Amino acid sequence: MIRTIHMQNFKCLHDVKVDLGMFNVLIGPNDSGKTSLLDAIYLLGETTRRPWSEVFSGDYQPQKFVWEGDVTAEIKWDVEGPLDDTGFSYSFSIMPGSSFCKERLSCGTNRMVARQSLPDGTTQYDIVSSYAGDSRTQNTRGQSAFFTVLRNSPRPPFFDAVQRSFASSQKFDLSPQSLRRATKLEANCTLSPSGDNLVAVLDQIFTGPNGNIRIELENALQEAIPTVRGIYLPIVDQNQQLKKLDFTLAMNGAQPQTIPSALASDGAVIVTAFLALAYGDTPEILLIEEPDKGLHPTLMNKVVELLRKMSTGEVGNRARQIILTTHSPILLNYVEPHEVRIFRRYPKTGTNVTPMDQVPGIERLRKEFATGALWNMLGEEGLLEEAPA
């Protein structure tokens, strides 16, 4: 879990600190920095898994996303998370105008500082801990010194916890069309950002060692969409191992009927995707763009409830931190102010983020109006501005 992220000079996030809970809803106008925050969290996770030269290439070359194109500015991520009594902090920075990246980890008395030169991948790092106390230089092949060096023996006990906290994240902008696509079955398949591979992911879950998971997943689906009784994954092409997604529907006491996902509602398909994320081998942090797309207003409550339960572990195989964006006041009606972060962007200072529970008089207003109604009536400006004297 990321408890706090402080971003500097990343896109419109000039200097922003955001406190996060397990379930977070980001609201704000278009281009206010919501997606930038999701990108920042996702990219940070990527730097722990892949060579930095790969991560920061193509659309993600630092000079393309540094604040106001200033290549002398340091782009910096600082994250803090819970770990035993003390917590941990990790920072990563990159200078667009030079070839250096830096990372710094602090877990109680354990501290590690690394400075890496790109593109040759040579890393100088200092580890101050009970595990290693010397300065070293090593070629980490352009990957995170922390996650490359400490992953190997002797792996300290805090390593896994820290890695789980922020290194594993995935960003989703699910498209019902992608979710419905027939999928070739492959080992270790994961849901793509737009929702491809849903069928393969469901197949992995259903054929896994725990037979009860399918029942749990289908029960959760039925709770959200009462007409759906179950999921069926028929083979479309035996040779290519291609399967598709069908739903079994309740028929008012008559024999249940199976329909292809093409004939099912977008809501049924999207809820199924969330459940696949909950029960599959998916990241600890789920970054979800506008989960309300294609949903009928009456389904919003159930989707919010499902995602919140995923964040507590009540639904799914473990608790996951969920950070989502929305433009839907109806969805927001089912969210508590302490779960909402309000984004605003200013020309000179970039994005500013305010937790909704810090809006003046919010407790009093919430006695009369739902969260989304307040947002719809006042907008971000009206929420955050004091009334005239």
Added chain:
Amino acid sequence: MKVLFVGEGEHDIGPPVQTGPPRPSRGVVSALCRLICPAIHADSIAMSWRDLSSYDLSNMRLRKRDLLGAMYVRQMKVAALIGPRKFQCVGAICVVDRDGDDEKMTTLQEGRLAAEAIDSTFRFATGVAIESIEAWSLGDPDALAKALGISTSDLDYRVSDVEKMKQSSGKEEFRSKTRLQKLAESANLTDCVELREKIAQETEISRLAANCPKGFAPFMSAVQDAFCPSRADKTN
């Protein structure tokens, strides 16, 4: 001072605009209120009661079965929320037609008290036009005659009847809107927002208060109490 006017239709508060709500404040109520209290800005804004409901997504399922009275109370709470925070207004002036419903004044008072829970600094003045807003255009015959460009002696109604007139009356001469339309036609004019505003601008408000003692007089007093500094000081 910038004020949020709340009323029922374009004759009361001005026509809706493509960019709205809110709409610029126009119509009879806005014009009369600026005579009562010149400190009210011409760039004040207006919303219909329905506009206020459309902002509030809190109780979508409840709205249909809400009683009319509860609706007004709810809408006044919305006004107290968005008036200051979204539109930087210091208060709201809310007007309804009585239309034979004796409960409306009580309902608006309830709404005013309920809205204090939302923002106790937001000022309210409420009024009930008896039986409809047309009474406030018929209540000063001199102003009406001047706006129409005719003589007061050409007006064919008794001013003491204006608070008895309503559009649903069985007697045509008591249908206030029809009466105004016919008078306008007789002067080769159309009964429109501009004409209603012109009548209001010509109005002697003390005469109107005397001729509309049940509707306009208490409304004028409420506007003065809420928005005229000298009057407010005396009250305090």
